[in-house]
Amino acid sequence: MRYLPLTDTDRTAMLAKIGAATVDDLFVDVPEIARLDGPIRDLPMHASEMAVERHMKKLAAKNLVAGEVPFFLGAGAYRHHVPASVDTIIQRGEFLTAYTPYQPEIAQGTLQMLFEFQTQVARLYGCAVANASLYDGSTACWEAVAMATRVTRRKRAVLSGALHPHYAEVVKTMAKFTGDEIADAQPAITAEPDLDGLMARIDEDTACVVVQYPDILGRISDLTPVAEAAHAKGALLVVVNTEPVALGSIKSPGEMGADIVVGEGQSLGVGLQFGGPYLGLFAVRDPKHVRQMPGRLCGETTDAEGKRGFVLTLSTREQHIRREKATSNICTNSGLCALAFTVHMTLLGERGLRELAAENHRLACLAADRLAKVPGVEVLNTAFFNEFTLMLGGKPAREIIRDMADRGVLGGVSLGRLYPGVAALEHALLVAVTETTTEDDIEVLARELEASIKESAQ
Amino acid sequence: MNAPNQSGWKPAMIVSEDGMHSGPQTTTGNRALMLEEPLLFEIGRAEVTGVDLPPVDVNAPTRLAGLARSEPLGLVGLTEPETVRHYTRLSRQNYGIDLGFFPLGSCTMKHNPRLNEKIARLPGFADVHPLSPQNAVQGALEVISELGGWLCTLTGMPAVAMSPKAGAHGELCGILAIRAAHEARGDAREVVLVPESAHGTNPATAAFANYRVEDIPATPEGRVDVEALKARLGPDVAAVMITNPNTCGLFEKDFREIADAVHEAGGYVYCDGANFNAIVGKVRPGDLGVDAMHINLHKTFSTPHGGGGPGSGPVVLSEALAPFAPLPFVRKDDAGTFYLVEEENREERGPSFGRMTAFHGQMGMFTRALTYMLSHGADGLKQVAEDAVLNANYILRSMEDILHAPFAGSGPCMHEALFGDKDFTGGLSTLDVAKGLIDEGYHPMTVYFPLVVHGAMLVEPTETESKAAIDQFITAFRAVVERALAGDEGLKQAPYYAPRRRLDETAAARKPKLAFEG
Numbered sequence: 007m008r009y010l011p012l013t014d015t016d017r018t019a020m021l022a023k024i025g026a027a028t029v030d031d032l033f034v035d036v037p038e039i040a041r042l043d044g045p046i047r048d049l050p051m052h053a054s055e056m057a058v059e060r061h062m063k064k065l066a067a068k069n070l071v072a073g074e075v076p077f078f079l080g081a082g083a084y085r086h087h088v089p090a091s092v093d094t095i096i097q098r099g100e101f102l103t104a105y106t107p108y109q110p111e112i113a114q115g116t117l118q119m120l121f122e123f124q125t126q127v128a129r130l131y132g133c134a135v136a137n138a139s140l141y142d143g144s145t146a147c148w149e150a151v152a153m154a155t156r157v158t159r160r161k162r163a164v165l166s167g168a169l170h171p172h173y174a175e176v177v178k179t180m181a182k183f184t185g186d187e188i189a190d191a192q193p194a195i196t197a198e199p200d201l202d203g204l205m206a207r208i209d210e211d212t213a214c215v216v217v218q219y220p221d222i223l224g225r226i227s228d229l230t231p232v233a234e235a236a237h238a239k240g241a242l243l244v245v246v247n248t249e250p251v252a253l254g255s256i257k258s259p260g261e262m263g264a265d266i267v268v269g270e271g272q273s274l275g276v277g278l279q280f281g282g283p284y285l286g287l288f289a290v291r292d293p294k295h296v297r298q299m300p301g302r303l304c305g306e307t308t309d310a311e312g313k314r315g316f317v318l319t320l321s322t323r324e325q326h327i328r329r330e331k332a333t334s335n336i337c338t339n340s341g342l343c344a345l346a347f348t349v350h351m352t353l354l355g356e357r358g359l360r361e362l363a364a365e366n367h368r369l370a371c372l373a374a375d376r377l378a379k380v381p382g383v384e385v386l387n388t389a390f391f392n393e394f395t396l397m398l399g400g401k402p403a404r405e406i407i408r409d410m411a412d413r414g415v416l417g418g419v420s421l422g423r424l425y426p427g428v429a430a431l432e433h434a435l436l437v438a439v440t441e442t443t444t445e446d447d448i449e450v451l452a453r454e455l456e457a458s459i460k461e462s463a464q
Numbered sequence: 465m466n467a468p469n470q471s472g473w474k475p476a477m478i479v480s481e482d483g484m485h486s487g488p489q490t491t492t493g494n495r496a497l498m499l500e501e502p503l504l505f506e507i508g509r510a511e512v513t514g515v516d517l518p519p520v521d522v523n524a525p526t527r528l529a530g531l532a533r534s535e536p537l538g539l540v541g542l543t544e545p546e547t548v549r550h551y552t553r554l555s556r557q558n559y560g561i562d563l564g565f566f567p568l569g570s571c572t573m574k575h576n577p578r579l580n581e582k583i584a585r586l587p588g589f590a591d592v593h594p595l596s597p598q599n600a601v602q603g604a605l606e607v608i609s610e611l612g613g614w615l616c617t618l619t620g621m622p623a624v625a626m627s628p629k630a631g632a633h634g635e636l637c638g639i640l641a642i643r644a645a646h647e648a649r650g651d652a653r654e655v656v657l658v659p660e661s662a663h664g665t666n667p668a669t670a671a672f673a674n675y676r677v678e679d680i681p682a683t684p685e686g687r688v689d690v691e692a693l694k695a696r697l698g699p700d701v702a703a704v705m706i707t708n709p710n711t712c713g714l715f716e717k718d719f720r721e722i723a724d725a726v727h728e729a730g731g732y733v734y735c736d737g738a739n740f741n742a743i744v745g746k747v748r749p750g751d752l753g754v755d756a757m758h759i760n761l762h763k764t765f766s767t768p769h770g771g772g773g774p775g776s777g778p779v780v781l782s783e784a785l786a787p788f789a790p791l792p793f794v795r796k797d798d799a800g801t802f803y804l805v806e807e808e809n810r811e812e813r814g815p816s817f818g819r820m821t822a823f824h825g826q827m828g829m830f831t832r833a834l835t836y837m838l839s840h841g842a843d844g845l846k847q848v849a850e851d852a853v854l855n856a857n858y859i860l861r862s863m864e865d866i867l868h869a870p871f872a873g874s875g876p877c878m879h880e881a882l883f884g885d886k887d888f889t890g891g892l893s894t895l896d897v898a899k900g901l902i903d904e905g906y907h908p909m910t911v912y913f914p915l916v917v918h919g920a921m922l923v924e925p926t927e928t929e930s931k932a933a934i935d936q937f938i939t940a941f942r943a944v945v946e947r948a949l950a951g952d953e954g955l956k957q958a959p960y961y962a963p964r965r966r967l968d969e970t971a972a973a974r975k976p977k978l979a980f981e982g
Contacts, residue, residue, distance in 0.1 A: 358517060
């Protein structure tokens with residue numbers, strides 16, 4: 007067995023040292039009823055590297071690979087080109103096989119990287135401080151709501167109707183158990199988000215209002231009035247971003263007055279991976295809120311010789327010190343994904359991020375114009391970054407998506423899948439365009455969409 | 465440079481008695497292969513990029529609702545060669561399993577097979593969108609289903625929730641299922657019992673779900689006090705959370721009796737499966753009366769720790785809790801087609817307590833863990849547990865003559881050996897031994913956990929170490945411990961040879977500097 011270095015001779019010698027006759031003597035504390043008499047039945051025995059690879063490749067071959075077809079899916083997970091050096095760096099054993107940096111003298115690599123990551127995220131979001139990452143955007147969104155309830159000592163959160171429905175579901179699920187009140191809504195299917203309606207829902211009991219930017223339908227709008235309305239009632243503004251590349255083109259949430267900014271960092275460095283592992287980003291605009299933040303924080307300090315170094319800090323917020331009084335039960339972060347994000351962001355830099363964002367937006371505008379020409383199709387959005395909503399004139403988007411997938415085109419995300427039971431959204435299709443999309447891909451999508459709509463009409 | 469110690473112990477290389485071998489200060493601060501590296505923000509430039517993209521056309525029309533960015537973000541870039549060098553140099557200031565023995569108790573730092581990495585990067589897994597139409601992702605759904613099948617069979621449990629993102633998220637899943645199950649029968653309860661020796665996530669999780677946490681005492685032999693626990697059971701107790709094997713490295717031999725008593729009192733049994741690696745293939749937790757148990761794929765099933773995540777924490781569930789599992793879950797229809805049960809499947813979702821995360825869980829970890837399971841098979845996994853336990857007992861018996869081992873008389877340990885600092889002299893502590901081991905080229909063991917032992921040192925060798933590697937560690941560990949027993953002052957300044965000396969954590973917390981300024 008290739009991962010087990012002990013030989014039988016070693017085992018015999020070690021048992022002798024221990025004073026045990028057989029290895030089963032080491033399991034004497036297991037009650038009789040629970041002891042197994044051999045390898046667990048119904049599972050295969052060990053296999054060679056070649057055999058395992060064959061098995062796994064067969065499974066992989068049953069999936070339609072995004073990079074091999076015209077591909078337009080988004081809705082919180084975006085396909086971007088990841089430079090080759092990102093993967094070689096995250097596969098270095100010193101990063102890949104390290105643990106949480108609890109022994110900082112021999113973990114400065116991870117710690118300095120996290121300090122750089124925190125700085126990049128804070129600047130991207132227009133905030134003062136970011137943490138060392140959380141599981142993903144949806145769990146970060148819940149943590150933001152929980153933090154807002156701690157800061158304001160209020161228990162009501164107002165969710166925008168255009169918040170990613172999975173994120174809203176996570177928040178509602180968690181709140182059921184904590185006793186917080188969540189006021190959610192359905193998205194208004196309008197060219198621009200209904201911010202007036204949202205602001206009208208903020209009251210004196212509101213801990214926070216949660217708005218996605220760009221929102222689930224791809225729309226963008228100035229959130230400054232929402233920040234003002236929230237602050238006027240003593241509430242916090244939580245802004246959720248699922249596409250960090252957008253912030254290379256548009257104003258940051260911090261600049262518009264957001265108090266807590268959270269999001270999904272998967273777009274940079276991490277890849278699609280069928281939904282995980284991803285990268286939860288979490289930042290606060292005002293440094294006074296730092297001690298209410300969840301998750302790990304890396305801070306600068308000096309060593310005994312006066313050299314600059316980094317450590318995990320403010321851990322009195324965390325479960326291993328505070329136990330049942332911790333700000334969150336979170337233990338792990340998403341370290342290796344944070345490294346991937348940071349390396350990708352370092353390669354891009356300010357200039358690369360702006361160019362990448364501009365290229366995404368250029369192609370998205372091109373796609374929106376071309377798709378608007380498909381008979382029966384209408385573009386809902388007036389403004390968008392790299393994702394927009396198509397109304398398919400009464401055709402069920404889900405069937406059209408499946409039909410196109412059968413013909414090798416991954417044409418978008420059907421909003422009916424995300425909003426089951428909302429009739430108006432059954433005919434809406436969310437289309438994302440990135441720098442990986444070619445003009446040919448857009449043409450293929452336009453043609454296939456036209457064909458599918460015609461077919462479904464028959 | 466300060467003289468490293470005033471004791472009898474002599475570091476071989478840096479300072480000799482006459483100070484001759486201390487070596488000159490270097491201009492750069494580097495010491496040959498030990499390289500200093502500035503922060504990205506000190507070397508990067510705003511106008512530099514390592515990615516070739518079309519330049520921004522400032523005249524191109526936009527549809528950005530007047531929100532086009534006018535101010536710079538304050539980010540900096542590096543070209544590819546600079547980027548690779550920057551992060552490669554940083555990587556060399558890290559200790560990892562690939563470099564050496566990493567006996568971090570309870571964290572299970574076993575070898576991370578490279579086949580796992582290769583498989584996870586197949587485009588058929590890595591380049592697949594979570595919301596692809598289900599007819600286009602049958603292989604991905606099959607991986608989830610197949611891995612879930614392995615987990616159920618290995619644990620002897622009927623169901624599994626795959627979406628939790630890490631161990632603590634899995635704990636939360638289990639406790640929320642327990643709360644949902646009680647509430648469904650109109651029996652809301654208030655208390656969760658947690659042993660004193662539990663990991664901090666256990667009380668934090670129970671508190672999150674609005675339970676009051678009460679400690680269960682331990683016996684002098686390091687196990688749950690069964691009588692005290694039974695005496696506390698009653699109609700207000702929703703669940704007990706017990707780690708088995710426990711954080712003292714012992715098997716809870718009365719687990720079945722505890723589980724029966726808890727069930728009798730209408731409660732549920734949550735087992736923290738952080739230490740499942742000690743018993744995988746040897747014992748099925750389902751046979752011990754468990755209702756819910758999370759499994760850290762990054763511990764037992766070898767997915768990399770990555771400097772602190774990502775983890776993955778699927779939760780196996782009993783028949784009683786299975787209906788409350790979070791969305792989504794994978795099912796197979798009569799025609800053999802896999803499908804996801806999500807919010808829209810109103811009938812099939814049943815009393816599910818809701819959703820814990822967007823999408824379907826840590827797919828990238830699922831492919832790695834399944835690769836590992838297939839590699840080992842049922843026979844190999846049994847051997848994994850046996851070798852892990854053998855290695856830990858070997859360390860326990862090789863150290864107990866000089867190092868306080870509070871539970872050495874409580875029977876064999878499981879996958880980890882627990883020691884305390886009772887006999888150290890001269891004001892030396894566990895921390896000093898840990899830092900001394902760094903100089904010897906080891907990552908220290910887990911220190912000051914569990915809290916029930918003074919100056920705890922929890923040593924977990926795992927099964928992927930050779931006897932030679934363990935013997936060498938024992939020699940080094942004994943040498944450092946002997947210095948602590950002798951009150952060697954020099955140990956208080958260790959480490960001497962790491963990229964950094966001891967770091968001032970108090971100053972870091974007093975005036976937090978959490979981002980680069982400038």
